[in-house]
Amino acid sequence: MIRFFLRRLVALAPVALGVATLTFALIHLVPGDPVIAMLGENAAPVDVAGLRHQLGLDRSLPVQYALYLGGLVHGDLGTSISLHEPVSTLIAARFPATLELAAAGMAMAVLIAFPLGIVAGAWPGGAVDLGAMGFAIIGISIPHIYLGPLLMIIFSLHLGWFPLTGRGGLAHLVLPAFTIGMAMAGIVARMLRQSLVQVRDADFMRTARSKGLSHFHALAAHGVRNALTSVVSLLGLQAGALLTGSIVTEIIFSWPGIGRLMIEAITARDYPLAQGCVLVFALTYVLVNLLTDLGYSLIDPRVRLA
Amino acid sequence: MMRNPSLAAGAAMVALLLLLAAVGPHLAAANPLAIDLGRALAPPSRTHPLGCDALGRDLLARILWGARISIGIAAAVVGVSLLVGSLIGGAAALAGGLTDELLMRAVDVLLAFPGILLAIALAAILGPGLVDLVIALAAMGWTGYARLVRGEILSLRERDYVQAARGLGASPGRLLLLHLMPAVAAPVAVQASFGVSGIIIAEAALSFLGLGIPPPQPTWGGMLDEGRAFMLVAPHLTTVPGLAIGLSVLGFNFLGDGLAQLFGRHRRR
Numbered sequence: 189m190i191r192f193f194l195r196r197l198v199a200l201a202p203v204a205l206g207v208a209t210l211t212f213a214l215i216h217l218v219p220g221d222p223v224i225a226m227l228g229e230n231a232a233p234v235d236v237a238g239l240r241h242q243l244g245l246d247r248s249l250p251v252q253y254a255l256y257l258g259g260l261v262h263g264d265l266g267t268s269i270s271l272h273e274p275v276s277t278l279i280a281a282r283f284p285a286t287l288e289l290a291a292a293g294m295a296m297a298v299l300i301a302f303p304l305g306i307v308a309g310a311w312p313g314g315a316v317d318l319g320a321m322g323f324a325i326i327g328i329s330i331p332h333i334y335l336g337p338l339l340m341i342i343f344s345l346h347l348g349w350f351p352l353t354g355r356g357g358l359a360h361l362v363l364p365a366f367t368i369g370m371a372m373a374g375i376v377a378r379m380l381r382q383s384l385v386q387v388r389d390a391d392f393m394r395t396a397r398s399k400g401l402s403h404f405h406a407l408a409a410h411g412v413r414n415a416l417t418s419v420v421s422l423l424g425l426q427a428g429a430l431l432t433g434s435i436v437t438e439i440i441f442s443w444p445g446i447g448r449l450m451i452e453a454i455t456a457r458d459y460p461l462a463q464g465c466v467l468v469f470a471l472t473y474v475l476v477n478l479l480t481d482l483g484y485s486l487i488d489p490r491v492r493l494a
Numbered sequence: 495m496m497r498n499p500s501l502a503a504g505a506a507m508v509a510l511l512l513l514l515a516a517v518g519p520h521l522a523a524a525n526p527l528a529i530d531l532g533r534a535l536a537p538p539s540r541t542h543p544l545g546c547d548a549l550g551r552d553l554l555a556r557i558l559w560g561a562r563i564s565i566g567i568a569a570a571v572v573g574v575s576l577l578v579g580s581l582i583g584g585a586a587a588l589a590g591g592l593t594d595e596l597l598m599r600a601v602d603v604l605l606a607f608p609g610i611l612l613a614i615a616l617a618a619i620l621g622p623g624l625v626d627l628v629i630a631l632a633a634m635g636w637t638g639y640a641r642l643v644r645g646e647i648l649s650l651r652e653r654d655y656v657q658a659a660r661g662l663g664a665s666p667g668r669l670l671l672l673h674l675m676p677a678v679a680a681p682v683a684v685q686a687s688f689g690v691s692g693i694i695i696a697e698a699a700l701s702f703l704g705l706g707i708p709p710p711q712p713t714w715g716g717m718l719d720e721g722r723a724f725m726l727v728a729p730h731l732t733t734v735p736g737l738a739i740g741l742s743v744l745g746f747n748f749l750g751d752g753l754a755q756l757f758g759r760h761r762r763r
Contacts, residue, residue: 332695
C-alpha cells in the first residue's frame with residue numbers, strides 16, 4: 189500500500205510541472221498584454237515600462253519561467269497588485285474556506301445520493317424509483333447559478349431557516365453545500381441505482397438472501413459495497429464539476445474562498461493574484477485525482493497490483 | 495420511440511429549443527435592448543408576457559434572443575471541439591508511435607487542468623468577444639473527444655472489415671473517412687449531446703461571472719446575475735432564465751441518454 193502510494197506520488201511530479209507550465213503559458217503566451225490590460229490602452233509609456241519591470245515582464249521568457257518555477261518551489265507566488273500583499277498569504281487565508289465548502293458539498297452529495305439510489309435500485313420500475321430518479325434528473329439539470337439564488341429565496345428570505353450569505357457555523361454551510369452537491373448527488377444516485385439493478389441476480393446476492401437477509405438488507409449491505417468503487421471513481425471524475433460549482437457558489441453566497449478571490453483578481457486585472465489562484469486550484473484538482481485513486485485502491489485491493 | 499422515452503423527450507425538447515432560437519427573435523415584438531424605466535420590474539402582462547427587467551426591457555424578447563446566443567455558442571463550441579478533437583485523436587491513433595505518445599501526453603496535461611479554470615483564464619485574457627468565448631470554451635472541450643476518438647479507432651482498427659479494406663490497398667485517409675469515422679460517430683454523438691449541456695452551463699456560468707458576452711446583449715447567465723438583486727420583489731427575473739437553462743440542459747441530457755440507449759452502449763453517467 190505504501191509503495192503504491194509513493195509510486196503515485198512520484199508520478200504526480202511531471203503532472204504538477206505540466207500544470208504549472210500551462211498556468212505560466214496561459215498568462216504569458218496568450219495574445220494580449222497583461223500590463224496594458226491592467227493600466228488601460230491610454231497609459232503613459234513610463235508607467236507601462238515601470239509596471240512591466242516591477243512584474244519582471246521585461247526579462248526574456250525562459251528567465252521569467254525559471255524565476256516563476258524557482259519561486260514556486262519556495263512557495264513564492266509573487267505580490268498582489270491590487271491588495272499589496274504576498275499572493276501566497278492571501279491564498280493561504282482563503283483556502284480553508286474553499287476546502288470546507290467543497291468537502292461539505294461532497295458530503296451533501298453523498299448524503300442525498302445514497303438514500304435516493306438505494307431506494308430506486310431496490311424497487312426499480314415503481315413509483316419510488318420514478319420519483320427518486322426524477323429528482324436526480326432535476327438535480328443534474330438545474331444550474332448552480334439558479335439553484336443558489338432559489339434556495340436563498342425559499343430557505344433564507346421566506347422561511348428564515350438559514351443565514352443568507354457569508355461563512356460561519358454549520359448553518360452557513362447548508363445552502364451552499366446543497367447548491368454544490370445537488371448535481372453530483374443526481375449523477376451518483378443514477379449510477380448507484382443502475383449498479384444495484386445489475387447485481388440483483390448475481391451469485392453473491394443470492395447467497396446473501398439465502399442466509400436469510402431480506403431483499404433490501406442484501407442490497408444495502410452487499411450490493412452497495414459492490415458499487416462503491418464506481419461511486420468513488422465517479423466522485424473523483426466530478427471533482428471538476430465540484431470546482432465549477434464552488435467558484436460560482438462562492439460568488440452567490442459571498443463565501444470568502446479562493447474562487448471568489450480569483451474572480452475578484454480577474455476583475456481587478458490583478459494578474460499575479462489571478463495566476464496564483466488558478467495554479468492553486470489546478471494543483472488541488474490534481475491532488476484530488478490522486479486521492480481518488482488511493483481511495484479506489486483502499487476499497488478494491490486489485491487496483492494496487494495494476 | 496415508445497421503448498426509448500428519453501430519446502423521444504430529448505429530441506422533442508431539443509427540436510423545440512432549436513426552433514425557438516431560430517424563429518423566436520422574429521416572433522417577439524419587443525426590442526430586447528429597448529430601455530423603458532417606466533416599466534421597470536413590471537410583472538407579466540398581456541403586452542409583456544414574461545414581464546420586464548430592472549431597466550424595463552421585455553423579458554420574453556431577451557430570453558428568445560438569449561436562446562440564440564446560448565445555443566449558437568454551444569453549437570459552435572461543440573462543433574469546434576469535436577472537429578479538433580477528432581482530428582487530433584484520429585491522427586494519434588493512426589500515426590501511432592512517437593506522434594501518438596506526444597499528442598496524448600499533451601492531452602493528459604490539459605485534462606489534468608480543470609476545464610472550467612482553463613475557460614475562465616482564457617476568457618479573462620482573450621477578452622469578451624464572441625469568438626474569444628468560443629475559443630475559451632472549446633479549449634476545455636476538445637480533449638475529451640480526442641481521447642474518445644483515439645480509443646475507438648484503436649479498437650476498431652483491428653476489426654476484420656477494416657483489415658480487409660487495408661488489405662485491398664485503401665489509403666489511411668480513405669480508411670479514416672469511409673470505414674472508421676462512421677463507426678466512431680455513434681459514441682461521439684452521445685458525448686456531443688452531453689457536451690452541449692455542459693457548454694450551456696459553462697457559458698451561463700461565465701456570463702454570470704461577467705466573463706462572457708458583455709451586456710447589454712441578453713445572455714441567460716447574465717440575465718440571472720442581473721436578476722439576483724431583485725429576487726424578493728421580482729422573482730421572475732431569475733426564474734425565467736433559470737428555467738431556460740435548466741430545460742435546455744435537461745433536453746440535451748435526455749437526448750444523450752436516449753442516443754446511448756439507441757446505440758446500445760454503456761451509459762456514461
